[in-house]
Amino acid sequence: MVKDKLVVIGGDAAGMSAASKVRRAQPDREIVVFERGNHTSYAACGMPYFIAGQIETSDQLIARKPEVFREKQNIDVRIRHEVIEIDTEKKRVRVKNLGDHSKFWESYDELLIATGASPIRPDFEGIDSDGIFALSTLQSGINVFDYIEKNSPKRATIIGGGYIGIEMAEALLDLNMDVTLFDMAPQVMTTMDKDMTEIISEYMIEKGVHVYLNEKLEKFDSKDGRVDAVQTDQRKIEADLVILGMGVKPNSEIAKNAGIKTGVKGAIHVDKKLRTSVEGIWAAGDCAESFHLVKQEQTWIALGTIANKHGLFAGINLSGGDIEFPGVCGTAITKFQDLEISRTGLNEQEANEMGIQYESSMIESRTRSGYYPGSDKISVKLIAEKVSGKLLGGQIVGFSGSAKRIDTIATAITAGMSAQDLVDLDLSYAPPFSPVWDPVQTAARTLV
Amino acid sequence: MVKDKLVVIGGDAAGMSAASKVRRAQPDREIVVFERGNHTSYAACGMPYFIAGQIETSDQLIARKPEVFREKQNIDVRIRHEVIEIDTEKKRVRVKNLGDHSKFWESYDELLIATGASPIRPDFEGIDSDGIFALSTLQSGINVFDYIEKNSPKRATIIGGGYIGIEMAEALLDLNMDVTLFDMAPQVMTTMDKDMTEIISEYMIEKGVHVYLNEKLEKFDSKDGRVDAVQTDQRKIEADLVILGMGVKPNSEIAKNAGIKTGVKGAIHVDKKLRTSVEGIWAAGDCAESFHLVKQEQTWIALGTIANKHGLFAGINLSGGDIEFPGVCGTAITKFQDLEISRTGLNEQEANEMGIQYESSMIESRTRSGYYPGSDKISVKLIAEKVSGKLLGGQIVGFSGSAKRIDTIATAITAGMSAQDLVDLDLSYAPPFSPVWDPVQTAARTLV
Structure with a gap:
């Protein structure tokens, strides 16, 4: 049953993936997209590398521009148009x-x-000073880039040791700034276990980042309206550039106001078909929930991969298809300089919160055969259910060639494999690529 | 039930993995290992890189020496001892x-x-001339290295475009030789499909290798007992170094002579517990069969990973355990210079031979986000059963970061996943590591 007019709120990954999928399936359907920003379909994850000067122009981060959607795909994209209310009665x-x-x-x-997600920007004294940035839209990244070009800041402070914090620490070091990163948590990367994250924070310190943990933001000092220092509960950090990496929240306000059900962390509740609680209304991407395949419950994870998948699956269903998005494992990957970092499934804290009896193992191995040039350290941690041995989660920290191995673990977890099943797998080996036992299998062997 | 004296024939990957496993489980058991060569537990796969001069000494390829096994593990390893007969009656x-x-x-x-496997060395005229080498034992690699040191050959010919052929082409180019590689098959890498291997052979040609396909060896010319040229059915190739990469055969003769059942390609038949047809006799590694998880039948694949797994599993069972080695997918990986190559499961020819109705798809994508520095080409081919969509095989050819992605496909195949299941997977994405849709998922998307 083909519906007539489709309106999409939000012109980034999820919205435009869905709109494009619908257009391919339904060449004549009316599709209108409202995007409050200036850009469509951009790679937000590329911003730290753009700011670092590794990518020449911000245009390279744009997969497809509004005029291309209009001209080539007949999708009526209207940028700088913000949807402020949904009237579900009158549609x-x-x-x-x-x-x-x-x-x-x-x-x-x-x-x-x-509608995506927005950075959390808590109401601390001085937070509206110039020179304090959060990263979200492409425009926000361009703003940081322009600010650095114009003001040549020398001392940068990053608040929060998550993905954005770590990537921005790399970017700002690349720009020869004196970089401080602090977090109220006792570790960086709180989606991972402390033992694994210590490798990361130690390496960041080795490479020149001042890392302070267990440290709380108190206020920002400014001079002539421009940030001058960050005050924590432990010290004053002089800073002429501040990056907020304090997490994000779903842009679900208009949905909530319209009586659409919200769920985990305020994200819009959707079923596996990406349908909201109101018929004819769908949600996808960073504003919407997903189902967690390991936790077997609704979750909220704002990541580009998931947004693109949501968009594709919603687009299939919106154009007469009938498909379920099974869910996510919480797979994520990043790097700090040449140290690669990835995780999937449950970490120990999550397993504890769920009351699961588990065993964990953390091993150090090599990225390639020990004798092969470029062979370097890789640490792998696996978490498996006691008794059954069923894999629950994995974490990887190591040098070139390490982190993408998380995909093998994510696949094994999704398949319901045990640590023994992982040992049994016929994974690839040649000296330039791996030791004979791939490090993920070496970790699994300690659990069987 | 712990048996008394264990004798192992062969002191490389499978034999020593098993012996070590037994020793850990049974500290007091008598274990004798007979190895006909000079070395134990060496990385045969590392030889091309040793010959190329990338690894300083051949000792670095040895994981553990005979004296270490004797002194630290109380395993009575006797090198240069060849077992020439098995008397199963008198044990x-x-x-x-x-x-x-x-x-x-x-x-x-x-x-x-x-007992491993040996290179095939067919009875062509002149094949025993000096300067003609096959690679098998560590000693054979050392022999090539020494020959090159002493004779400084300028023109090398490699017969066979499989793993050894491709790796040796890289090694000999590194040594500034003029390298020719030919194969009687219409493609290199016959474990893969022609469309994928064309990327490889074209790249080899671009990098200076003379590649001749559909070309048959006829004889070797020699001068003063040393090889001088290789004659094919098409041309005469001047050569002062020849590498035979014409495949290997299982060293199963003594088993066969003792009445032990052999199977696929003459390999020793074993069940999933690595037991041969004769009680109390086990076989493991390159001399033994495996079970093919996709073909669901016995197979024979001589690879280091499998040999190590066989050894571990045999060792567990030999020391009172009870475990089955489920089988293999035929996963393999190699590279030519910076071009990475991998495969798993069935290729089209194998699927055809089994009479399976399949669909295949070959896509080109990027190793990293298109805008990220170092992003380069990757081609992925997937083969899936028609109707069910069940994944049967995968092949990857591409630049840095490409080939290890085969592990995700191997894991998915082992789990019985369909192309749609692969699309659904929560794989890792960040610009330095992948496009938003990992290339293996991009390939899968064309099959659903």
Whole structure:
């Protein structure tokens, strides 16, 4: 049953993946996309590398521009248009044109909410000073880049040791800044276990980052409206550039206000078909929940891969298909300089919270055969259910060639494999690529 | 039930893995290992890189030397001792001391045959000339190295475009030789499909290797007992060094002569517990069969990973354990210079031979996000059963970061996943590691 007019709120990964999928399946359908920013379909994950100067222009981060969607795909993309209200009764959205500030109603037959997530920007004294940035939209990345070009900051402080914090630490070191990173947690990368993250923070310190843990933000000092220092509960850190990496929250306010059910961490509740609680309204990407395949419950993870998958699956269902998005494992990957970092499934804390009896093992091995040039350290941690041996989670920290091995673990976890099953796997070996026993199998061997 | 005396024939990967495992489980058991060569536990796969001069000494390829096994593990390893007969009635083996040529009988309670495989060296005219080498034992690699040191050959010809052929082409180019490689097959890497291997052979040609396909060896010319040229059915190739990469055969003769059942390609037949047809006699490694998880039948694949796994599993069972080695997928990996190559499961020819209705898809993607520095080409081919979509095989050819992705496919195949299941997987993404859709998923998407 093909519905008439599709309206999409949000023109990034999830929204445009869905719109493109619908267009391919339904060449004549009316599709309108409202995007409050200036850009569509951009790679937010590429921003730290753009800021570092590794990517020449911000345009390279854009997969497809609004005019291309309009001209080549006949998708009516309207940038700088913010949807401010959803009227589920009358099936219409209230739109604000951010150019001329006019407002209007736009009707829909089906609606996809793909509003993404926004950085958390808590209300600390001085947080609105110039020179304090959070990364979210492509524009926010361009703003950081422009600020650095114009003001040549020398001392950068990053608040938060998660993915953005670690990637920005690399980027700002590349720009020869004196970089401080602090976090209120006792470790960086709180999605991983402390034993694994110590390798990361030690390496960051070795490479020149001042890392302070267990340290709380108190306020920002500024001079002439521009940030000058960050005050924590332990010290004052002079800074002329501050990056907030304090996490993100789903942009679900308009959905909630319209009576659409929200769930985990305020994200829009969706079923496996990406349907919200209101018929004819779908949600996808960073604003929406997913199902966690290991926890077997709803979760909320804001990541580009998931947003793209959501968009594809929602697009299939919106254009007459019938497909379920089975869920996620919480797989993620990043790096600090040449140290690669990845994780999937449950970490120890998550396993404890679920009351699961588990065993864990952390091993150190080599990325390649020990004698092969370029062979370097890799640490692998696995967590498996006691008795059954069923794999619950994995974490990897190591040098070139390490982190992508997490995909093998994610695949094994999704398949319900045990540590023994992982030992049994016929994984690839040649000296330039691996020791005879791949490090993920070496870790598994200690659990059987 | 712990048996008394264990005799192992063969002191490389499978034999010594098993012996070590037994020693850990049974500290007091008598273990005797007969190895006809000079070395134990060496990385045969590392030889091309040793010959190329990338690894300083051949000792670095040795994981553990005979004296270490004797002194630290109390394993009675006797090198330069060849077992020439197995007497299954009297439970004893006839051993020839290759030093003093004496012969003696050694009794056993349990016997493990881990005799490995040998290169095929067909009876062509002139094949015994100096300068013609096959690679098998560590000694054979040292012989090539020494020959090159002493004779400084300028023109090398490699016969066979398989793993050894490709790796030796890289090694000999590194040594500034003029390298020719030919194969009677219409492609290199016959474990893969022609469309994928064309990327490899074209790259080899681009890098200076003269590659001739569909070309048959006829004879070797020699001068003063030293090879001078290789004659094919198409041309004469001047050569002062020849590497035979014409495949290997299992060293199963003594087993066969003792009435032990052999199977696929003459390899020793074993069940999943690595037991041969004769009670109390086990076989492991390159001389023994494995079970093919996709073909669901016995197979024979001579690879270091499998040999190590065989050894471990045989060792567990020999020391009172009870474990099955489920089988292999035929996963393999190699590289030519910076071009990485891997495969797993069935290729099209194998699927055809089995009469399977399949679909295949070959895509080109990027190793990293397109805009990220160092992003390069990767081609992925997937083969899936028609109707069910069940994954049967995968092949990868591409630049840095490409080939190890085969492990994800191997894991998915082992788990019985379909192409859709592979699309659904939560694989890792960040710009330095992958496009948003990992290339293996991009390939899978074309099959659903």
